[in-house]
Amino acid sequence: MVNVQQWTGREASALRAALRMSMRVFAEHLGVALRTVAKWEDLGETTRPRPDTQAILDTALARADAHARARFERLVFGGSQADGRTADHETWTEDIDRVIVCLSRQDFTFASSLLNRWLGFHNPRTFDPKGQYLYGRSLALLGDLQRDQGVILGPLSARQSYATARGLFAELDIPRRVAQIELSLAVVNEMAGQLGHSARQYERLAADERLSRRDRARARLWVGTALSKEGNNEYATTVMATAIREFEGLGEPEDWSVAHQKLALAHRGSGDLTRALHYIDIARQGGTIDSPMQRVRLDTAHGHILLSDPATRNDGLSVLDQAARMAQQYGLSHQLRSIEGIRKGQRG
Structure with a gap:
């Protein structure tokens, strides 16, 4: 025993x-x-x-x-x-479900402990195919956790976790999972500032039949996000409007709301503050904000738009301060860096 x-x-x-x-x-x-x-x-x-x-x-x-x-x-x-060739698939699956809930609430500490229970002490090559699949799912979730915390590059980063998971799913011949990981890697590239490269990845994945219609619509939306960050706001708004129509047809209210938030920022980038305020109001009213990450992103976008007009600058600073406090509370390092970048831009 x-x-x-x-x-x-x-x-x-x-x-x-x-x-x-x-x-x-x-x-x-x-x-x-x-x-x-x-x-x-x-x-x-x-x-x-x-x-x-x-x-x-x-x-x-x-x-x-x-x-x-x-x-x-x-x-x-x-x-x-x-x-070693088998694993307790039922318990592992239950833990993966719990991790997904933890990540939606930005409970990174508990999510990490659940994932490390499986990732820290096993060699995936010793598992049966089901165990290898669960290992890949756990690695992908670890990548999500690292990405949300802003750890995107390096040996212990979202990029590394996603790349390893993609290799496992490719060996298991699960094309849908491989494509989903490629979408996540494109997000990492965008976060790392590789905007042109990530835009091309998104554009390819927006037409990739391995992905669901929702994931293809999200890829199309993110094409617009990367283009907007590059300053190509006119084309970005066209792409985003197409994604919004797709989310509406799919009945995806959260994605629809997020798309309006990104569309608002694109209009801000082009200098059209009237439209920017219109679309950010739609985003604030149109979706259910049920996670700290969603609240921080929405407040950051709202504050950024308000700061662009001298008449609402103080309101913008107040909204950004609120977003920063929540980002600090939940360990959202990437969001904190974005907020500080907006503040520096205003001071400059």
């Missing part, structure tokens, strides 16, 4: 997952506080339970049935002590 020499939050979280218990039920099962279990989940291997709790965890593992112990062994040791 597997033994744990030193329990950390990582092993404790793996035991909870292996027992298929919620955090609340697991806390009751062990007789510890719910906040203790939450701490294990958040801090992972950087936290160690007290000696008396270590003994409680030993007992809980010893009393688990054979299936739960096998799941625990695969979660903690991967290919080093377990078979």
Whole structure:
């Protein structure tokens, strides 16, 4: 039977997952506080339970049935002590679903701990095809997390995570996933300032049948975004208007709202502040703002437009300050850099 020499939050979280218990039920099962279990989940291997709790965890593992112990062994040791060619697909899939929710709320700490549970201790080549697929999905989500935090270049970055995921999906012959990763890589290139290159990537993907109609419409919208950043605002507004019609036809209110936000910025870039204010008002009223990221992006765009008119400059600074506070609160580094760039532009 597997033994744990030193329990950390990582092993404790793996035991909870292996027992298929919620955090609340697991806390009751062990007789510890719910906040203790939450701490294990958040801090992972950087936290160690007290000696008396270590003994409680030993007992809980010893009393688990054979299936739960096998799941625990695969979660903690991967290919080093377990078979390694299989994984607990059900638990892994559940964790991926939880990561998606965490990222929508910008809960990066918990999302990272869930992903590292699977990515940090396994070699994907030891998994069966289903496990390799889940590994690729986890890598893509890690790329999303790194991108949202502004870590886009370098060996431990969104670009690296996406590139590795693309290689796995290509080996598994899943064209749709490969194309989705290529779309994410185009976003990274745009964030890195490679506007012409990213615009060409978006334009190609906007006609790529491997992608869904929604993803193709998003690629078309992002063509306009890259062009607008290059100063080609007239053509950008035409492309964005086409994307808006596609989102409307698809019944995608959030994408429709985001597209109006980007269209507003393109009109600001061309000097048409009346249209810019018109479209940013549509964006503010037309979608459900249910995440800090959406709020920060919308407020940043609104503040940028208001700053462009001396009569509304103070209002613009106030809106940008509000966006900066929220970006700071949720660790949205890329958004903070954008806000500071807007402020410097006004000071200059």
